[in-house]
Amino acid sequence: xxxxxxxxxxxxxxxxxxxxxxxxxxxxxxxxxxxxxxxxxxxxxxxxxxxxxxxxxxxxxxxxxxxxxxxxxxxxxxxxxxxxxxxxxxxxxxxxxxxxxxxxxxxxxxxxxxxxxxxxxxxxxxxxxxxxxxxxx
Amino acid sequence: xxxxxxxxxxxxxxxxxxxxxxxxxxxxxxxxxxxxxxxxxxxxxxxxxxxxxxxxxxxxxxxxxxxxxxxxxxxxxxxxxxxxxxxxxxxxxxxxxxxxxxxxxxxxxxxxxxxxxxxxxxxxxxxxxxxxxxxxxxxxxxxxxxxxxxxxxxxxxxxxxxxxxxxxxxxxxxxxxxxxxxxxxxxxxxxxxxxxxxxxxxxxxxxxxxxxxxxxxxxxxxxxxxxxxxxxxxxxxxxxxxxxxxxxxxxxxxxxxxxxxxxxxxxxxxxxxxxxxxxxxxxxxxxxxx
Numbered sequence: 001x002x003x004x005x006x007x008x009x010x011x012x013x014x015x016x017x018x019x020x021x022x023x024x025x026x027x028x029x030x031x032x033x034x035x036x037x038x039x040x041x042x043x044x045x046x047x048x049x050x051x052x053x054x055x056x057x058x059x060x061x062x063x064x065x066x067x068x069x070x071x072x073x074x075x076x077x078x079x080x081x082x083x084x085x086x087x088x089x090x091x092x093x094x095x096x097x098x099x100x101x102x103x104x105x106x107x108x109x110x111x112x113x114x115x116x117x118x119x120x121x122x123x124x125x126x127x128x129x130x131x132x133x134x135x136x137x
Numbered sequence: 138x139x140x141x142x143x144x145x146x147x148x149x150x151x152x153x154x155x156x157x158x159x160x161x162x163x164x165x166x167x168x169x170x171x172x173x174x175x176x177x178x179x180x181x182x183x184x185x186x187x188x189x190x191x192x193x194x195x196x197x198x199x200x201x202x203x204x205x206x207x208x209x210x211x212x213x214x215x216x217x218x219x220x221x222x223x224x225x226x227x228x229x230x231x232x233x234x235x236x237x238x239x240x241x242x243x244x245x246x247x248x249x250x251x252x253x254x255x256x257x258x259x260x261x262x263x264x265x266x267x268x269x270x271x272x273x274x275x276x277x278x279x280x281x282x283x284x285x286x287x288x289x290x291x292x293x294x295x296x297x298x299x300x301x302x303x304x305x306x307x308x309x310x311x312x313x314x315x316x317x318x319x320x321x322x323x324x325x326x327x328x329x330x331x332x333x334x335x336x337x338x339x340x341x342x343x344x345x346x347x348x349x350x351x352x353x354x355x356x357x358x359x360x361x362x363x364x365x366x367x368x369x370x371x372x373x374x375x376x377x378x379x380x381x382x383x384x385x386x387x388x389x390x391x392x393x394x395x396x397x398x399x400x401x402x403x404x405x406x407x408x409x410x411x412x413x414x415x416x417x418x419x420x421x422x423x424x425x426x427x
Contacts, residue, residue, distance in 0.1 A: 017223070018219070020223065021216050021217055021219055021221075021223070022217060024213075024216050024223070025213045025214070025216045025217040026213075028209045028210070028212050028213035028216070028355075029209075029210070029213035031209060032206060032209045032210045032213065032384075035206075036206065036380070036381065036384060039376075039377055039380055039381060040381060042373070042377065043156075043377045043378070043381065046152075046373065046374065046377065047152065047153055047156060050152045050374075051151065051152050051153035051156075052151050052152070052153065053151065053152050054149055054150070054151060054152070055150050055151065055152045055154075055155035055156075055374065057189075057190075057191040057192055057195050057372065057374070057375055058190050058191070058192060059192055060192040060194050060195065062368075062369030063369040063371070063372050063373070067373065068369070082373075083373040083374065086373035086374075086376065086377045087371075087373050090202055090366070090371060090373070090376055090380070091366065093202060093205055093206055093209075093380070094202070094205060094359050094362045094363060094366065095359075096205070096209045096355070096359075097205060097208070097209060097355035097356040097358075097359045098356070098359055100209075100355070100356070101227075101230075101356060104223070104227060113287075115286070115287070116224060116227060116287075119227050119228055119231060120227060122231055123227065123230045123231055123234055123356065126231070126234040126235050126238060126360060127234055127238075127356075127359060127360045127363065129238065130234070130237075130238035130241070130360050130361070130363050130364055131363040131364075131367075133238065133242060133364065
């Protein structure tokens with residue numbers, strides 16, 4: 001029997017690599033299932049509304065204006081727009097590995113492995129920098 | 138053979154038909170990608186660009202998203218089994234994410250036909266790589282840096298736990314920067330390059346290197362996906378059938394793989410198919426028709 005990742009709170013067991021593996025496994029699985037489900041539901045709405053219109057992805061035109069920003073995606077979902085739901089699902093999917101690093105960082109704190117806490121934070125910093133760069137460019 | 142690409146203006150598909158074609162193609166890509174270990178992106182990008190005339194930027198965006206999905210889905214299983222070397226993965230992710238960020242930024246300024254040619258070349262290289270024999274011996278040589286970074290590990294093997302050491306950390310790190318750049322530039326997982334870095338340079342056992350590479354692919358792809366998402370490369374209409382199809386195919390593939398171990402002939406067929414696709418991509422890249 002494993003004690004699960006939260007055993008540190010329950011019986012003061014030391015948080016070990018094995019617990020971290022289980023924790024990360026849960027994070028990755030949950031993230032994948034949730035985001036794919038959102039994409040799938042969005043896909044049904046999208047096909048229902050636009051199934052008969054002509055598809056044209058031949059030249060690069062970016063993405064529709066209303067899903068460019070988080071606020072637009074939010075309003076789009078409220079209006080039951082499939083593309084907004086798909087884009088939310090994709091954003092959650094992209095966030096899943098990033099969330100995995102956040103949880104690794106927490107795990108390394110519990111393990112008192114400060115070298116790898118630093119490495120985790122560095123990787124997070126690079127992704128954050130990349131995000132800022134994509135925004136301004 | 139070179140007539141695979143439809144002439145511009147010839148095809149008008151409804152969104153429903155387009156989605157169904159991409160969905161079926163993506164299931165096949167995910168299945169083959171998982172059975173051969175090369176990933177689905179290798180088939181998705183030629184399928185979208187050559188057959189369906191989709192702009193290569195949309196194809197790269199959709200492929201990248203599917204790469205994240207398969208990596209996260211399968212890493213969830215591997216991490217639990219304790220084969221993945223988490224510290225090694227985390228350490229090398231510094232290199233791959235930095236590389237991926239550079240690749241995604243540079244991709245915006247590179248003409249699309251150069252991207253197509255580079256994609257073809259990487260494709261051929263990966264096909265050759267996938268046919269190579271895997272190194273089986275376990276390295277025991279100690280390296281100062283690997284020791285300092287706690288990279289040496291062990292994994293559950295047939296006859297109990299197998300310990301291994303990691304060498305040439307610097308060389309592996311540099312190769313990972315390159316793998317990250319290629320991933321960010323072309324929207325693929327570049328698993329083949331990651332395995333070169335870990336197998337051939339750092340002398341890590343095959344079982345550990347493939348699962349650790351898979352563990353890193355999601356984070357690497359995320360680092361460039363955050364750029365692509367903001368630049369409008371990730372189109373919901375294209376990405377939706379790709380990500381659902383590839384994940385479904387990869388999941389099926391992982392179930393088949395457990396049951397049948399002999400996949401040598403399959404790898405030869407796959408290597409042949411991707412070589413044909415690679416030549417197509419290079420041809421259209423030189424031609425300027427992509």
